[in-house]
Amino acid sequence: MLSYDNIRSDDLRNWIFSEVEFHPLALGKAEAVMSLGNGYMGLRSASEEPYIGEKRNLLVNGTFNKFDEFEVSELPNAADLTRLDIVIDGTRLSLERGTVTDYERSLNLRDAELVRSFVWEYGGKKIRFRFRRFVSLDRLHQIGLLAEITPLEGGDVSLVVRSGIDGQATNSGSQHFHEGEKRIYDKTYLELIQTTTESKVDFVLGAAHHVKINGEKTDLAPKMDIDRRRVAVSYSVKLEEGSTLAFEKLATVFTSRDREFDGDSSLDRVRQTALEELRSMHSAGYDALFEKHCAAWAKVWQQYDISLKSAHSFDVLAIRFAIYHLVIMTPAHDHRMGIGAKGLSGEGYKGHSFWDTEIFILPFYIYSNPVVARALLEYRYLGLEGARAKAKENGYSGAMYPWEAGWPSDGEVTPVWGQVDIVTGEQTKIWSGFIEQHITSDITYAVWHYYKATGDQDFMNRFGYEIIFDTARFWASRLEWNEAKGRYEINEVVGPDEYKEHVDNNAFTNYMAHFNIQLAMEYYETLREREPRLFEELNRKLSLEQAMAEWIAKAKLIYLPEPNESGIIPQDDTYLQKKVIDLSPYKAQSKVGSIFDDYNLDQVGAMQVSKQADIMMLFFLLEDRFAPEIKRANYDYYEDKTLHDSSLSMSTHSILANDFGDGELAYKLFRRATEIDLGPYMHSSDAGIHSASLGGIWECVVLGFAGVRMLGGELHLNPSLPDAWEELSFPLYWQGQRLKVELERHLLRIEADGEAEVSLTVHGREMKFTKQLQISY
Structure with a gap:
């Protein structure tokens, strides 16, 4: 059992947690956390x-x-x-x-x-x-x-x-x-x-x-x-x-x-x-x-100076716990290395890097320590060698990033076989390494996110443009023409919801591939006009002129699932036609994956049940592409069908719940996210901590409750603190300056460490300031 208030002095309050009883059959929890x-x-x-x-x-x-x-x-x-x-x-x-x-x-x-x-x-x-x-x-x-x-x-x-x-x-x-x-x-x-x-x-x-x-x-x-x-x-x-x-x-x-x-x-x-x-x-x-x-x-x-005044002291401890583990798992010393899904706290996932880094951990570093963020993206640039090899092996062009990555040149390292199938007794095949392909556009999104938030042109010239162009080349070769419907589709994939395998037109995958190609088209023109020497270098290396012709021909014909008459975007071609069952016993589970005590993966695949945020991830990353009422309708529909069996899921749903004004649910999901590792479940972390969830905790605080977003290259803040919180402050790097953001219930103060003018939007109000800003909201 863990205790969160065993302190020896006031200066260590909310800095220490303890195991207060020895459990010989529950050793893994404390070993990992x-x-x-x-x-x-x-x-x-x-x-x-x-x-x-x-x-x-x-x-x-x-x-x-x-x-x-x-x-x-x-x-x-x-x-x-x-x-x-x-x-x-x-x-x-x-x-x-x-x-x-x-x-x-x-x-x-x-x-x-x-x-x-x-x-x-x-x-x-x-x-x-x-x-x-x-x-x-x-x-x-x-x-x-x-x-x-x-x-x-x-x-x-x-x-x-x-x-x-x-x-x-x-x-x-x-x-x-x-x-x-x-x-x-x-x-x-x-x-x-x-x-x-x-x-x-x-x-x-x-x-x-x-x-x-x-x-x-x-x-x-x-x-x-x-x-x-x-x-x-x-x-x-x-x-x-x-x-x-x-x-x-x-x-x-x-x-x-x-x-x-x-x-x-x-x-x-x-x-x-x-x-x-x-x-x-x-x-x-x-x-x-x-x-x-x-x-x-x-x-x-x-x-990483986050300060929080909360009615629940556990919140303060949980944020510090997340930052502590993010620091000890991140190879800030060496850009040849990534972050494992279990950090360095256990053998789970073999030390491999997933999309967890780009989507859930990288934002922490983009806004708190951009130097480290750049190093993590340089790791992905070094990984182009393995990504190109994987694309070639699968009959595609460009760079197809591995679902699981180790040493940059190793390429795909996802195991082929996993846990037992409770119906057949055989090992379950792990299809992610073959057909969970959205990681390629996730990495491109992260490159774009970093660039827009930091303005690091040197990174783009040396690494970023090449990643964006070569991943777009992959997606163009991956598209499949549907003659009957007159459109390009992406079939036979796994989306973020890994309970749905071999699906066609996963909305997240399609939209993110489209984003990737559109971004490449935009930067093609930018580079040709502003950096002709670099453009020619990349053109010789990647055949950009030929690629651009293909992007122009295909981008406007990519199938992007639209809302139906109820405003619901289908997660894939068949999700909305699948069987609906009562999920309440599984949503109240004390351990993840309890649905597999009753069904195997094929059976779960035939139901309207999701492992984690899927459409919701789309709204989180490309939020300005969807109307508020569409996002809310889909949130209400899919939240009811999401078991949050992935540690990646609750932070995304928390952030969106806060966006929709449901502060009570947002805070509840935040607390559930904090308890994945630090909570009372004595076997939740046996294989190691959940690195993406820890990044997600920071995202809940800064991107969720403080409402920090980068939209189209512009800084937005839409603060909405939980009822339990009185004050929140944190550092925020933006365009080369370190901002100190302080929030009270209806008051925002920002102090910049540089002289450059800062432009931002707070709850829809555009404003600019130099050095200091204080407003009520």
């Missing part, structure tokens, strides 16, 4: 002592590997650095034996530190344990752990602590590494080398220790041990009652894929760099390293 990271690596927060069912994950961004030819690439689970085998009077520490009191495991979001403490009573002795852990944001390759052990009652104890680097870790059984070298330097510095089996990425992991008793360093000599895929040391000591042993473990993680090794990623260079870093860490110690880490996080909270 309390995970640590810095964008370079993610460390799942398994406890120091081992338990059956635990997941010890250390994932380093961008190090993808294929176990064999029959599997897709995934982030390999590197050697474990966190396990400690602690033996008290000959008995291994385990909370499944003895009596445990005062248990608490907490994540301090402000300082990004994990703290676990408890009192363990066994064999007539009572001992207090306290564990601390951080993954440095100051130095991306550093991990710090500290264990404090104090016998309280029952006399002295005989204590053994065994610590090391364990390369026997796997990805749920798949071993991604060759057996590597192991060594201990000067009886102090442990080193283990791993190399991935297929991608040949070298990992160099190191660890060193300090042992102190009552604050004084000891000269205990460790027992050294090297075995298959592991290297370790153990320390033995007689610890007096009332004394405290402090055991520091300082660790380093380097790989040959790290940017600092560009030009020379030889193993010798990597291991020498790693050893120097480890020696430096060992000299500094946990406290000094942690202090620098905290200073780095203080800058993060200044950068």
Whole structure:
């Protein structure tokens, strides 16, 4: 069970949440939601002592590997650095034996530190344990752990602590590494080398220790041990009652894929760099390293400074939780890497990037840290190689982005087989990698969104135009002519609603493809007139003149589903003719996907039931193309049929509900979104956190309740705070300036950090200001 108000001081209020009871059958929740990271690596927060069912994950961004030819690439689970085998009077520490009191495991979001403490009573002795852990944001390759052990009652104890680097870790059984070298330097510095089996990425992991008793360093000599895929040391000591042993473990993680090794990623260079870093860490110690880490996080909270005054303090914690995880999952250090659907908090979705990044996470960075937003889009530019290969393999032109992406050049990495079919007992085929194609236009939309909000012309010249043109070339080749109806269609696809497979003319897919082609046509003319040299370069590369002729011929004939007599836009050609059933038991579910306890996917596909927002996503992204009454009619129709079985869904519906003036529903859906990971459901995050949902929480706040939108390149604000909120403030980057936006119930204040004039529209009123604006609304 999680607690949200266990604070030690007022300055940490709404910065900490805690696990207040140990559950051996529900380990995954805290492991994932309390995970640590810095964008370079993610460390799942398994406890120091081992338990059956635990997941010890250390994932380093961008190090993808294929176990064999029959599997897709995934982030390999590197050697474990966190396990400690602690033996008290000959008995291994385990909370499944003895009596445990005062248990608490907490994540301090402000300082990004994990703290676990408890009192363990066994064999007539009572001992207090306290564990601390951080993954440095100051130095991306550093991990710090500290264990404090104090016998309280029952006399002295005989204590053994065994610590090391364990390369026997796997990805749920798949071993991604060759057996590597192991060594201990000067009886102090442990080193283990791993190399991935297929991608040949070298990992160099190191660890060193300090042992102190009552604050004084000891000269205990460790027992050294090297075995298959592991290297370790153990320390033995007689610890007096009332004394405290402090055991520091300082660790380093380097790989040959790290940017600092560009030009020379030889193993010798990597291991020498790693050893120097480890020696430096060992000299500094946990406290000094942690202090620098905290200073780095203080800058993060200044950068993403959201302030909220709410009647429900959980709202404040939830927003901070979302930002914390967005920071630790994002590879801000390296544009060759994307964001996984589970971040770096678990093996779910194998570390692959989806449309989650562009639609749900990128807006946070566009408006809060455009430098990072650009890096994430450069990752997609690097992915053009794989996208072009996928298009060619499928018989199309241009760039067809993979549904799941890993290393940029890998192309499509979606697994082919998934969960069980409850009717046949066979594995269900995953069709997304074959026919869920809207991601191609989603990426183009994100490029456009970034450009319009930032004005970054350099990005467009170097990367953006090429993405837009080549994705439009794909869509033009993907269109299918229907002679009988005299129109171009897009058939046999999966839209955002993944409960409907092999559908024709999914409205979201068709409209977004049309948007993609129209955008390419617009920028074709712009580039030809303003940047003729760049135009000629891209023309030679992509045959733009030929492509433009095709776009002109086809764009006006693309079928875009229109509202019927009731104002409802059909989600696809057959959705509105499908069977309607009572969905109330499933809409009240305590776990997602409960409908599959009663039906298989084919049966669900024959019903008017949606996994997540589909038509609603269209209204969210292209909102100025649809009349308000059409959006409202469709919202009322499809919300009733949407189970929100995807974590992506509730934030979109919340934003639209707020647009329609249904503040109560908007806030309810926002709260449900915040509880996907942070809420009471103890198995919701076993495979890792839900990265898109966390981006969606920020979207609910800034794009929803504050009403921030980019419409046709113009900034709009339509604030409508929930009844529970009195004040909201947040930073907003727009056209190169950082704006500080402050909202009260009917008051808006904006302060700009630059001198340029800012144009915006607030609740339909166009206005301009320099430096400061204050209006009532």
